[in-house]
Amino acid sequence: MNNVDKKMKDIKIKDISNNDIQYYQNKLFEKFSLSNNEERFERYQHSIGVMKKALELVDLYNLPISKEKVQIAAILHDYAKFLSNEEFENIVLKHGLPMDILETxxxxxxxxxxxxxxxxELDIHDEEILSAIEFHTTGKKEMTPLEEIIFxxxxxxxxxxxxxYEKVRNIANKDYKKAIAIMLEDTISYVRSRSLPLHPLTLEAYEYYKSFKKETNGKLEQILETIDRNLVTDVVIYDVTNNSPLCDYIIVATSLSLPQMNAAINYLRDDFVLRGVEQGSGWTLIDFGDIVLHLFLKEDRELYGLDRLYVNVPKLNNK
Ligand SMILES: [Fe+2]
Ligand SMILES: [Fe+2]
Known part of the structure; x- marks a missing residue:
């Protein structure tokens, strides 16, 4: 076993008990071992990194995708990375695919x-897995959740x-579709700045996903409208886009009474997908992912002094 093979073998995936995943990880190892490409260790490490990140996102957003499929698609997404041009040509010919694929x-x-x-080679015929592999580089419009997560x-x-990468990673913790929009935007500007050819699927993907960039602002307005209907005062919106890796806006507001606070929470539960709700005797924290709302009774707001904590943070507006 040469050094690169040894390094690849040394990467262990913790918490993976599923035999199939181990089987496909071994298959990737064997495939990459056939190549003498210098990059193959990094690519192997990368494939495992993609699997970890994909599982993390599925858990974070509670996505209705089979975890087994996520892992198989992630581990195999770069399976063909080191095929020769001749092997790629053979695939096109064998399956009667349009020759212009080779012009991209x-x-x-x-x-x-x-x-x-x-x-x-691996006898996988699951269309969800195969299409996640197919579109992991170009993206496309209206991707399935599995395609989105692998991409x-x-x-x-x-x-x-x-x-x-760090910027998009942080956005992905708050809103993964918005992260896809920003990722596509970065990719397109990189490709254009180097006068490289841009794949039409990537442009179509951006045209579709760019609307998700604006979603946070629309959501912010809806939340404000909802709490406004339930008698809150002293609403302050802190813009923590540049200060927090966890969310973009923190809203702090005072509820006039506990029944009003509970009514607001019920309305918000009906209207939004909430990441979490925490409640104390005179306060409630509602986590929307990219936005966090703190509702307090008047005396509790003074007691906890959250506004003092954000004194140096820019405010979006104050009404
Ligand atoms: Fe790739
Ligand atoms: Fe990759």
């Missing part, structure tokens, strides 16, 4: 054509280092 950037071949290698995790797994 070679960087996307391992994805668009990789699904066929996975299907043929995003490929960009933000822990081994990707750099300011842009």
């Amino acid at each position: 950037s070679p960087k996307v071949w391992h994805a668009l054509l990789g699904r066929w290698a996975v299907e043929e 995003l995790s490929d960009y933000i797994e822990e081994n990707r280092q750099g300011k842009n």
Whole structure:
């Protein structure tokens, strides 16, 4: 076993008991071992990083996707990374695919054509898994949750280092569709700045996902409207976009009474998908992901002094 193979073997995945996942991890190892490419250790490490990130996102957003499929798609998404040009051409010919695939950037071949290698060599025929592999580089409009999670995790797994990755990683903790929009925006501007060819699917994906960039502002307005109907005063919105990796806005407001506070919470539960609600005797914290709302009774607001904590944070408006 040479050094690179040894390094690859040394990466253990904790908490994976499923035999299938281990089986496909071994298959990836075998496939990469056939190549002499210098990058193969990093690519192997990256594949495991994508799997960890994808599972983390599925848990965070409680997405209705099979965890087994997430792991298999993640571990195999770059399976065809080191195929030769001849092997890619053979896939196109064998499956009667349009020859113009080979006229696109070679960087996307391992994805668009990789699904066929996975299907043929590993006997995987699950369309959800195969299409997540197929579109993990270009993206496309209206992706399935599995396609979205693999596409995003490929960009933000822990081994990707750099300011842009870090930025998208933070946004993904708050709103993963918005993270996809920002990721596409960054990718397009990178490709254009280097006059590289941009895949039409990527542009279509951006046209579709860019609307999610604005979602936070629309949500903020809806939350304000809802609490306004339930008699709150002294509403302050702190803009922590640049201060917190956890959320973009913190709303602090005073409820006139406990029944009013509970009514507001009930309305919010009906209108939004809440990440969590915590309640004390005179306060409630409602976590919307990208927005956190604190409701207090008047004396509790003074007691906890949350506003004093945010004294240096920019306010969005104050009514
Ligand atoms: Fe890839
Ligand atoms: Fe990848």
